[in-house]
Structure formats: structure tokens, C-alpha cells
Amino acid sequence: MKVTRRQFVKGGVTAFTVSMAAPAFLSDIARAQGASRRNLVVLYLSGGNDALSTLIPYTDPFYYSRRPTLAVPAANVLQVGADKSGKALGLHPRLTGLRQIFDAGDLAIIQRTGYPNSSRSHFLGTDIWSTANPANSTGTGWLGRYLDALPDPVDPLVGWNTVRELPHSLEGRKVGVPSIPSVAGYAFSSPNTGAEATYSRATMANIASHVPVDRPHVAFVNGTSMAALATLDRVASVASYTGTVAYANNGLAQALKAVGGAISRGIGTKVFWVQTGGFDTHAGQGTNQANGSYSNLMGTVGDSLLSFYNDMRNQGLLQDTLVLQFSEFGRRVIENGSTGTDHGAAGVMMALGGGVNGGLYGSAASLNPNNADGSLENSGNDVRYETDFRGVYARVLDQWLGADSIPILGGNFRNSALSFL
């Protein structure tokens, strides 16, 4: 498997190949010769991830008394040490992939992330996380604003959404982000062949270039068509990507494979969006069963991220890659009558990549319903946020993307405790 040719050529080294089994240090040397080309992969777990089943306070007696069927036995969790408050924590048993990355020092877990008066609505909650504005969540998305702030001209593939619907986070005023749920399907067909098909594509681009000033919505659609036609050939180059590792045949893993392909081929994308659903676990959450729904969710997330991590590492691209995971809220501390959990408040975020200072950030809640430390809210039923999620965004914008977080987030949310980057 070749390391991307572009990097070696840039570094003055040619005709040099690295096998799949190359030790990490060799890849890192290769990487050091390449240009810095950082990218951000945002992973959204949709539906409201049950943070307490992801990062488990397995020595808190109230975790067991308040979740009689959903609590994961201490013996089964994947221990990751203790947080700054001394609370022992462990990952869900199916997160073996993340445990491996954690042990390599490339995974930061940020506990109790959220904001004041957390919304229990999926839609309002998602809008707040998307706009980074709890007071008014109808405007542009935080990533859209980041892309809007890039100097012109902005490449149409500067952002890459791997799901069909454009997420609110990527909505900007200026920069349109393509949705590419299937790399192979991202092609232009014509009722005719040969020269006639060529005329069709050229004419479609020609009529899309018309910008009716009195009809901005038509202009918007035409702009979308133009961007589609202008990016076809580059996206097609990703379709043949196989990767240095096997990616599982599920939506998340295949999306991460496409992201890996785009990074490996040097497409130039700065922000990728990947998403996986099923986290609205009101009933039959199945945290302990081998094939329980939550176990499967964790397996999908952990295994897919490990494939991606290894693929990027093998190609010396890990230092350029940052995965940032979030969900719209955490879930209720106490389990409900249907062995599920209802909508809650603070959640858990993760950052993964070669540039990440791995470890546990923040402190776990005390799950005693009469807790005195203020780590719960809603009469002791929900986890109260400790770290404003906008502080995490600020860190990523300032320290990773080299942007200025203050205008993008509409305020100074910098938080020096968030030293994961």
C-alpha cells in the first residue's frame, strides 16, 4: 500500500512505499515530510447518547441502585482510570476499539459537557449544539461560520457531509457543503451517450451558471448544481479507495472509509460530517446483552473509529486528523419502566486523533439524588453540565483549525482546562 504520493513528492522523496504492516514510526517519518493539512471529522451520535452507559462510573453505588437493569457490572467495564475528582471510570464493554485508542494516548474524553438549562428536545437540543447558541438557535451553524470565514476562493469540497441531509452545524451564509452519502452515486448521467452526453453535461453547467438576481432561491439551486458538476471528478477518485484496513459494512464505517479516502487522496476537504443514529433509547436499551441495542451502538462506534484510526495511522495521516464526537443531550440518570432512559441533560464528548492529548477531562457526577455537589439537576434526575460545549468548540477552532473562535462562536468561550489540543 502506497503512502499518498503527493506527500512524498512534496517532501522530495519518490518511489518510496510503505507496506500495510509498516510500524507507526515509519509512517510518522513519512508524514513529517508532507504538508500540514489538518482536517476535522465531526461525529454526531443522533438521538441523545446515554453518556452514563458510554463512560461508566462503576464505583458509584447510586449508578447501580438507580439503574437496576441497565447498569453495567463493574467487572465488565473497560477501566480507563479515574478522573480529576478521583472517580473511577470505565468504557462500555463494547468500546474495545476506543479503549485501544485511549491506551495509545490519542483519545480525550470530556465529561459532563452541555450548557445551562439544557433542552430535552431533540430538535432544539440539536439546533443549540449546531449553532452554539442556546439563546437563539435559528441561525447559521458553527462549522458553517468557520467555513464562511475562510479566505476566498473557497473550494466547493472544503466541507464534505456524508449523510443525505445537510446538518444544521454546516449551514453557512456563503459556503455550501456537498452531501455525498454515496461516493459511487455522485455522478452525472445522460439519456444519450458519447458526444451528446458531453454536450448535456456542458449545457447543464451552462444553464446552472445563470444567476437570476430576482430569484435568489433559484440562484441557490443553480449554485448547488454548479458545485455538483465541478466536483464530480475529484469525488470519483475516492470511489476506488480501499484503505489499509478493512472497514465494516455498516453506515458509519463506510462513511469513515469515504472520509479516509478523501483524506488519503488529498481532496482538500477541511471539515467532514459523519453521523450515526439509534441513540434515542427510550425502551429496551440493552446495555448488557451481547446483541442489545446499546451494545450494538457502542460496537459500531468503537469498531468503526478504530478502523479509521488505524487506516489514518498506517498512512501517516493521523497527525492531521481530529475526530470530534457529540450528541444533543445525555439521558436521565434513572432508568424508565421500559428498560430505557428518557431525555436528560449533560453528555460526553470525545476528541480522537494524533494531535490529541488523551485522557479524561472534567469530573463525573455524583449520582446520589440528594447530592450536595451540584452535579445533578432536575431534582437529582439529570446530570448537570460542568463544561460548556462551546469551550470544546473554541479549543478546536483556535488550537486545531487555526481560526479565531471568538467571532465564530459569538463570544469568548476559551477554557484553559480543556488542554486536549
Place this chain on the structure above:
Amino acid sequence: MQLFNTTALREHLLRRAGFGLTSAERDHYQQGSYTEIVDELVGFDPAATDVDHLIQQSGQVGVTSRNGVFTPNIVINDARQRWLFRMVHTPAPLQEKMALFWHHHFATAYSKLAGTFGATEGARMMDAKPSTDTAGVRGQIELFRQMGMGRFRDLLVEVAKDPAMIVWLDGRTNFKAQPQENFGRELMELFTFGIGHYVEADVYAAARTFTGWNLTLLGTRDTPTARYAFNYNAAQHDVAAKTFTFAIYANGSKTIPARAAASGMQDGIDLIDALAHHPETARRLARRLWTWFVSDVEAPDDAWVENIAGIYLSNDTQIRPVMRAVFLSTHFRSSSRHFNRYAWPVEYVVRAMKEVGYVGFSVNDTLTPMLNMGQQLYEPPDVNGWALGSAWFSTGSMLARMNFASALVTNQRFELRNASRASKATPEQLYEFVAGRLTLSTIPAPVRTALLDYVRAGGTWTGSEAQLLSKTGGLFHLLVGSGEFQFV
């Protein structure tokens, strides 16, 4: 009055209240005044609109059977085909349009039903037709077809009892010891007055209100006769009083009184009554109707919303007079609002079939393209429905639209070539033939010029059969794939 009765206005009405026009429908809707057409559209009898007997008959759009059978009551992709067939051929387009509107409003996804009770039961709960189901099951979308123009209050009651909804929002696990909040929350947040008019305590109270609204298994489990039906389980109803932050009763009382468990189902009816008649529900529905029928590129007009909300309230939540008022309003009719709503994928594909042609084309071949455009019937992304307006459009979904246009035109190209022969004399005549077959907004001059250049590209225009075949199809593809055609 001239403006009031133009062909353009009639086409506008049929794109919004329906799915565009076949050439036969163009003739039909030239008859009578605009008001008479509106009355015909809103006045349909839901029991007299069945076109299913035309499925797989000649002259209609095709459906694709699998292994020789077409079973839309129990196979979801067959159900999708049947719904699309009805959209193309129904004599009451507003019936299907309102069913789609309510499908978005009460967005329920098949995948959860199938994951709970299996694919057969999931499809049946979604859209079974009672007259062809051995146990007479009425699927959720069929409920919308039957009751979508009646009282919203009655529709809400039926939705709360609808098996698909009970599975979708976890009513099955709403027990008095541990109320399940999902339905109670969405009833207020999404189905009626919306965020800002209730607090978290109301969600808890609403969850308790609907405790015991559950399903029961009829027939024998795992046999062909097994069906799930609504059942009020009094033993699981929380009988204590429930107090809200808004009035439940006409006397201003905010408390649903404690009731005996046997009559506790009335709690939910009382809450639905209050929510359905709440002025903020009226306004929210009016705003949604604006976005759906009038414009999604302009914010709802306040005076219009107040007027429509008033009609809704003064007609005891009847939808039919509301829809009549929507279509007769000057805001709706204004030519400035023609072609200023983004076409949903399902609207786009059905309109394309109706205007380009469909004989020999199967609605089955719209399913994957629609998925790539971002819309799968019976599978909204979440209970909030689909993201509308410009959110439909990304480079990937736009390619899916262009490519669907290509596939449809490729399928129809001989028919289109034959129809275009009379217009083969010049590129201009050919262009006018193609543009005239579609209900288009005014095509800007530079676009028209580019399309004429396309006809001339590759050699002198002679109007030969080969040229007609490639260029007629090519023009349809380009126009149906153009930005102009993405609006209804």
C-alpha cells in the same frame, strides 16, 4: 379577474394542492372558474377516490411486482409504489397531498415499527387499506386520507390511538408506575402548539395523562390473522389529577380531575381537546400550512396566519374550510408566489412523471432516486419530519434529481421523439414543444439560448429521426434537471 383565472394560476394550484398535471388534467382543470376548481379539490369524498383497480392496467404508470406478487398492505416497497401510483392517478390530488402533509406532521418511521413487530406488521401499521386487509386494519397514512380534511381534534384522537404512533412514540411502555414521556412531549412540541407554550412539568403531566393507551394483540401471535389494535388498559392508568400550566377546560381550569381508572381514557381526550382548540395550535398549523402550500422562501405573513387560524378555530378545528381559505387567499394566488416553494423529492418525481410521461415507466424506479434526493416515504428521518426548503438541496441530492430526470427521459425517449415530430422544423420549435409540455416558470433568456445552442451542437439541424431522438430527450433532461424545475 383576468389574473384570477389564468392558466398559470390553475397550474400553480395543481402543483401545490396536487402533484402537477398530466395533459388530460390540464384539459380537465380548464373547465369552470378558479373557485369551482378549488371547491372540487377540497370537496372530495374520501370514500370515492379509489384508483387501485387501475394498478397494472395499461395506460397507467407501472408498478413492479416481486416474485410475481404485489402486496402493498404488507411489503413496504409495494406500499411506496401504491402511494406513488395514487399520486399520479388519483382524481382527488389534495387527498394524497394532505396525507403527505400529515405524514410530515405526525412523522412516523416504518423502520421502528418493523424493528418492533416485523416487516409485515410494520408495513400494515403504516399504510394498510382496510377493505383489502382480512382483519380490516387501517394504516396510519390511510387514517390521514380518510380524516385529513375533517376536524383536527378528531384526527389527533385517532393519531393518539393509532398503533403505528403507539409503537413509534413508545406508548406501549407508558405505565402508571413509570410514565413514558415520548408521546406526551411530541404531542405538545410537534403535533400542536409547539415549544414556548409548555414547560417540562407539562410533559410529565401529559405522559401520565396517556398512561394505559396501549396495544392489544388480536388473533393468535405469529399467525396470519394476528393484528395489533388500540386498547385502553385501565389497570395501567394513573388515576390521580394532572395539573398543567395552561387551561384544559373552558372554565379556565388547568387540572384534569382524578377519575376512576375505567373512565380514565377521558383524560387524554380532554388534553387533546384543549390542545387542538388552543389558539397557538391554530397559529402553528397556519404557519405550517403557509410553508407547505404558500411559500417556504418567505416567512409566514402575520395577518394571513391570524386569518387562517381564526377560520380553523371558528370551524371547530375543521381542516376543509381552512384549506379552501388557503387556496382562495390572495397570498396564495399571487403570481409572485408561483414557483417559489422548493419541490420535495416526492413532488419532483411525481410531477416529472405526470408532465414528461409515464406509460412504460415503473414507480419502483423512483424509490432509489428519491432516497438519494433525501426522501423515503414512510421513513422520515425523525419525528420532526423532513428538513424542508433549501435543506433538500445539496450537490448529492441535486445530482440525484438530474439523474432521475435522465432515467425517466431515457425510458420515455421514443414516445417523446414521436410526439416532437410535428415540431422538428427548427431548434426553436423543438424547444417550444418541450417547454410547452412542462408547466414551467418563465425561462430566462440566457438559459433558453444555452438550450438552443445544445440543440444545434454536433451538426447542422435537419430534424432527422436520430437528431429528434437525442435532442428531444436531451432537452427534457436538461429542463427537468434545471434549477427552474426544482420549484412548485
